[in-house]
Every structure is written in structure tokens, then in C-alpha cells.
Amino acid sequence: MKTYFKTFYHWIDERVQLEDLVQFLGKKYVPIHRHSIWYYFGGVSLFLFIIQVVTGILLLLYYKSGEELAFESIQFIMSKVQFGWLIRSIHSWTANLFILTAMIHMFSVYFEKSYRKPREITWLTGMLMFFLALGFGFSGYLLPWNELAFFATKVGTDIAGVVPVFGKPIMVFLRGGQEVTGATLSRFFGFHVAVLPGIFTVLLGIHLVLIQRQGMSEPLAREEALAGREKTMPFFPNFLLRDLLLWLIVLNLLAILAVFFPWELGKKADAFASAPAGIKPEWYFLFMFQTLKYIPGKLWILDGEIFGILLFSAGGLLWTLVPFWDRKSNRGEQNKVITYVGLFVIFYIIVLTILGWTA
Amino acid sequence: MTTTDGLNTVNVKKRDFLKWILSGGLVAFVGSVLYPVLAYLKPPSQSEVEVSSVKVGKLTDIPKDSGQIVKFGSKPVILIRTVAGDLRAFSATCTHLDCTVQYRKDFGAIWCACHNGKYDLMGHNISGPPPRPLNEYRVVVQGEEVFVSKNT
Structure with missing residues (x-):
């Protein structure tokens, strides 16, 4: 078995010089200091994004967009499809946890001032991804076509509409018309499963390449005090194994949340009902x-x-x-x-x- | 480029000319590709059937001190019957951010659940964020039947 693997590795290496990459990974170190814990939140956000892609694709197999189909198709997923309730619940919970971990990641980078030269582009791509994540949340919220989502979308797109000059055309573009209708649902579905993931993936690629290229940022004070003699740990395998262990814990947490606190579907949207009392947007x-x-x-x-x-x-x-x-x-x-x-x-x-x- | 060489001057002019033609062509090309895409993004305006009046139902079916949402074409309208028995109708779309309002018996006012906006029973915005009063509709009672129509 080992020789087969070696032959395969050698075959690839001969063609694409894998050795360089292995050397690079072997030389990658993660600094150890009392703020090291914050390094894990970027990785957890990445893991949650991967879960969203996988569960999102699974939901796509049964979801149907459209005023008369969307709500019913999610009912179908949750009641008829085997483990459909679990996949949908995990998708909803992960969306919320993703925003939370991305926020923690953002604030930790902010307080450590890790955005400072030379990592401005990493910060910018991160912020753009954060805004896209909010876009994912907002567009995904409408897809079940329930009452809460309907009014949240009315309010959210109307907010875009009050911006002087550009507001109205943007609102019409988002809604696919003057009102929130099935046309809005189709557009949001397109944004949620095609436009946003495409842009997000490109930004994520740049973000990750920059981190590999520039290494981990260190707190300012430490940089001065310990220049050249800092404590570190190898990225591979030490840090990676810790990362993976944390991912495993997060996955378990998600399973617990999805099983014990399943995501509600609510009432189907009705354009001729009053906004229900106690209506609130998502927590973020x-x-x-x-x-x-x-x-x-x-x-x-x-x-x-x-x-x-x-x-x-x-x-x-x-x-x-x-x-x-x-x-x-x-x-x-x-x-x-x-x-x-x-x-x-x-x-x-x-x-x-x-x-x-x-x- | 300035040169006394007649041949070169001609070349520079020729090159400038080519530059303009090529960059102009490029701009025109990009424009002709982008225009259909941008135009496609703009949803076509669909002609709606103009509604001027809708029948709500019998007066005896509308209790005093109540409110209901009436379909007025594609727009929601709120029809209110006050404690005294007066009938009034307003656009049910909150002037703040487009939510649909409701009648609240407990404080005898029109209320929007989204941002806690309040209107009195004449449709005037009295508290919370709404910037304008609700548009009024006309209520006509013909015999037993109640009609809501545009306030012209």
C-alpha cells in the first residue's frame, strides 16, 4: 500500500513539483502568545463555510423556487425527505454561527490591529466577505417564503430604496419589480446560490493565499519585544491538528443545536396579511x-x-x-x-x- | 513626437488615428456587450389592471371596533370600523418601510409591527418612525354593500 502511494506521489511530483509545496508547508510556523486563541476563528469560519456549501447543495436537490412552490418544497424537505429536517436545520444554524465566528474573527483582527501594513488587502477581502455573508443571510432568509421573511425583505429592500438617486433603481433591481413578489424570490435564489458563492469563492481564495504568503500577524507589542526570538509551533501538523479537533467540536455542537433546537418554518407568506406582532430580523x-x-x-x-x-x-x-x-x-x-x-x-x-x- | 522628418510626422498622425479608432472600437464593443446585460437586469414594467373600486362585503359582517385588510388590486388597503361605527379606509402600506399595518383595538389606533409606528384613525402618523400619513381611500355604502374606492 505504502509503495503504491509512493509511486503515485512520485508520479504527481515529477509533473507538478509537489516537493516545493511540501517544503513550503514544512516551514510554515504559527506564533504562540497569549492572544493565539484568536487565530482559530478564521479557520472555524472557513469550516462553517464549507458546511454551508455542502448542505446548500443538498438542499438544492429538493428546493423549488417560486411563490407557489418554495414554502411547500421546504415543508417537503422537512417532513418527507430522509434527514431533510437535519440538513435544513444545520444549514440555518451554520448560517448564524458563521456570521458569529466571522464577527469574532473580524473584531480580533481589529483589536490586534492585524490589518496594518502589509495586510491591508487581507483585511479588505475579509470585510467584503463579511458583507457578502450578510447578503447570504438576507437572501437565504427569504427562500422559505414565510411571513417573517416576506416582511424582512420588504423592509430591507425598502431601506435600499430610500437612498437618494441610486436607491430606487437598486430597489427595483433587487425586487425584480416595484413590490416583493415571486420575482424577488427568483432573484434572491439566484443571488444566494450563484452570484454570491461565485464572488465569495474568489475573495476567499485571495484571502487564503495572502495568509499563506505573508504568514500570521503578531500583536504589535510582541513584535517589538521579541523580534527574532519568538515561540512558534509548526503549522503542519501541530496547528492543523488543533484546527481539525476544534472543527470536530463545532460539528458536534451544530448537530446538537440542529437536533434539539430545530429551525422553525413559520407561516407561509401572504401579501395581504398585516405584519405580525413581534416581528424581528435576524439577530445580526x-x-x-x-x-x-x-x-x-x-x-x-x-x-x-x-x-x-x-x-x-x-x-x-x-x-x-x-x-x-x-x-x-x-x-x-x-x-x-x-x-x-x-x-x-x-x-x-x-x-x-x-x-x-x-x- | 515633433520631428522635421516629414515621413515620421505622417507616421505619428497615422498612429494617433489608429489609437483612436482602436480604443473607440473597444469602448463601443464593451458598450454593446454590457448594454443588453444591464437592460436585461431591469425588470419589465408589467401593465396591471387599474382598479378603482372593490367590493368588501356586507356592512352587517363588519363589526364595530375592527380592522381588516382588503385586496385593492395588488395593494393592501386597511378598512376600519370605529367604535362609533364610522367606516374609514387607508393604504395599509406603512409610509416608513413598506410593512403592512394593522388595527389595534387595545389602543384604538393603526399600528405597524415592524418598527412600532402608530397612526390615528384618520391615518395621521402620531408616533414612531413613519414620516407621512397613510393615503386615504373612500368608503361608499350602497344599500348593504360596502365598497372601497380611490380617493380622487
Whole structure:
């Protein structure tokens, strides 16, 4: 058996010089320090993305898009298809955990200032993937065509519509018409299973190649103190095995969540029903949703909602561009302001999410 | 390029000309590829049957102190019968972010569940985020039958 494997390896190696790659992997090290734990969240997010691709493809085998078919096809998956309930529940739970781990990954990179030169592009691709992940969440939420999703989509696309000048055409493009209808469902289905995964995969490729090329970032203070004599662990196999162990734990956690807290399907969407009391968006949109409730209808000359949308857009843009205005970290100096801004953002998100949840 | 050589000047001019032709051609080509794609993305406007009036039902079937959603073409309209027995109809689409409103008996107002917007029974926005009042529709009672029609 071993000789067969060797012959096969040799055959490949002769043609594509595998030896270089093996050498490269052998030389890859992961720094060890008291913040090392945060290195695992990128890997967990990657694992969750892979689960989404696999369960997503499985759901595609039975899902039918369309106003008269979508809700019924998910009912079919959950009640008739063997383990359909499990696959769908895992897909929904993973979507939420993915956003959570991606958020933790993002905040850890932010607080360590790992976005500083030379890793600006890694940060940018990461942020774009995060926005795409929100897009995945928003588009996927509509696909079961239930009441909650219907109104969430009405609100979400209407928010795009209030942006001056570009807003209306974007809203019509997203909805596939003036209203949220079956046309919207078709478009969201296309975004969710083709457009977003395509773009996401390209960005993920760039993100991962950059990490291999540049190695792991280290905290600022440590870089100065320990230049040249840091403690490390080999990526292969030490770090990889730890990664895999954690992935296994995450998979078990998902199975527990999916079995004991199966994802609800709710009531089928009806364009002529009132929005149900207690309607809420997914938890990761909750802090913005709650903020919109507090902004009055008119604020100076602006409609309140326009003000809220501009505020969040500007905030998101500043956050994404942090490697370009945080000059201090780029020079290798400590920048307390960035840390305080990050703490404020976390505080704001947590408080508003709790308020939204209990409201 | 400036040169006294007559031949070269002609060449430069010729090259400029080719540059313009080629880049212009490229732009035109890209445009002719992109235009159909962009135009395809824009959903065609579908002609809807213009609805001017719908029959809701019998007056005796509409209890006092209640509200219901009525299909008005493709749009939802809320028909309210007040405690006093008056009938009023408004667009049921919240002026804030497009959710569908409902009648709340407990505070005798029109309420939107999405962002806690409130309107009084004349359709005026009274609290929460809605920026404008709800559009009013006309309610006509002919004999026993109740009709909702556009407020022209």
C-alpha cells in the first residue's frame, strides 16, 4: 500500500513539483502568545463555510423556487425527505454561527490591529466577505417564503430604496419589480446560490493565499519585544491538528443545536396579511433595526430613515477602510483610539441587540 | 513626437488615428456587450389592471371596533370600523418601510409591527418612525354593500 502511494506521489511530483509545496508547508510556523486563541476563528469560519456549501447543495436537490412552490418544497424537505429536517436545520444554524465566528474573527483582527501594513488587502477581502455573508443571510432568509421573511425583505429592500438617486433603481433591481413578489424570490435564489458563492469563492481564495504568503500577524507589542526570538509551533501538523479537533467540536455542537433546537418554518407568506406582532430580523441585523425604531420620522430636513441609513453606511465604510486611516498602527505604534472605537462599537451592538431582543 | 522628418510626422498622425479608432472600437464593443446585460437586469414594467373600486362585503359582517385588510388590486388597503361605527379606509402600506399595518383595538389606533409606528384613525402618523400619513381611500355604502374606492 505504502509503495503504491509512493509511486503515485512520485508520479504527481515529477509533473507538478509537489516537493516545493511540501517544503513550503514544512516551514510554515504559527506564533504562540497569549492572544493565539484568536487565530482559530478564521479557520472555524472557513469550516462553517464549507458546511454551508455542502448542505446548500443538498438542499438544492429538493428546493423549488417560486411563490407557489418554495414554502411547500421546504415543508417537503422537512417532513418527507430522509434527514431533510437535519440538513435544513444545520444549514440555518451554520448560517448564524458563521456570521458569529466571522464577527469574532473580524473584531480580533481589529483589536490586534492585524490589518496594518502589509495586510491591508487581507483585511479588505475579509470585510467584503463579511458583507457578502450578510447578503447570504438576507437572501437565504427569504427562500422559505414565510411571513417573517416576506416582511424582512420588504423592509430591507425598502431601506435600499430610500437612498437618494441610486436607491430606487437598486430597489427595483433587487425586487425584480416595484413590490416583493415571486420575482424577488427568483432573484434572491439566484443571488444566494450563484452570484454570491461565485464572488465569495474568489475573495476567499485571495484571502487564503495572502495568509499563506505573508504568514500570521503578531500583536504589535510582541513584535517589538521579541523580534527574532519568538515561540512558534509548526503549522503542519501541530496547528492543523488543533484546527481539525476544534472543527470536530463545532460539528458536534451544530448537530446538537440542529437536533434539539430545530429551525422553525413559520407561516407561509401572504401579501395581504398585516405584519405580525413581534416581528424581528435576524439577530445580526437587530442592532440596526432597533436604531431605526429610535430615530424620529423627521430629523432636521432629512427623513429619519435616510439619516439612519447614511449613518450606518458611513460607519461601515470607515470600519472597512481602517487600515488606511490608522497611520499609527501602520508605523508600528500603539493606537488607543482604535481600541476605544472598537470597544464602543461592540458595546453599542450588544446593548441595542439586547434592547431589540427584549422589545 | 515633433520631428522635421516629414515621413515620421505622417507616421505619428497615422498612429494617433489608429489609437483612436482602436480604443473607440473597444469602448463601443464593451458598450454593446454590457448594454443588453444591464437592460436585461431591469425588470419589465408589467401593465396591471387599474382598479378603482372593490367590493368588501356586507356592512352587517363588519363589526364595530375592527380592522381588516382588503385586496385593492395588488395593494393592501386597511378598512376600519370605529367604535362609533364610522367606516374609514387607508393604504395599509406603512409610509416608513413598506410593512403592512394593522388595527389595534387595545389602543384604538393603526399600528405597524415592524418598527412600532402608530397612526390615528384618520391615518395621521402620531408616533414612531413613519414620516407621512397613510393615503386615504373612500368608503361608499350602497344599500348593504360596502365598497372601497380611490380617493380622487
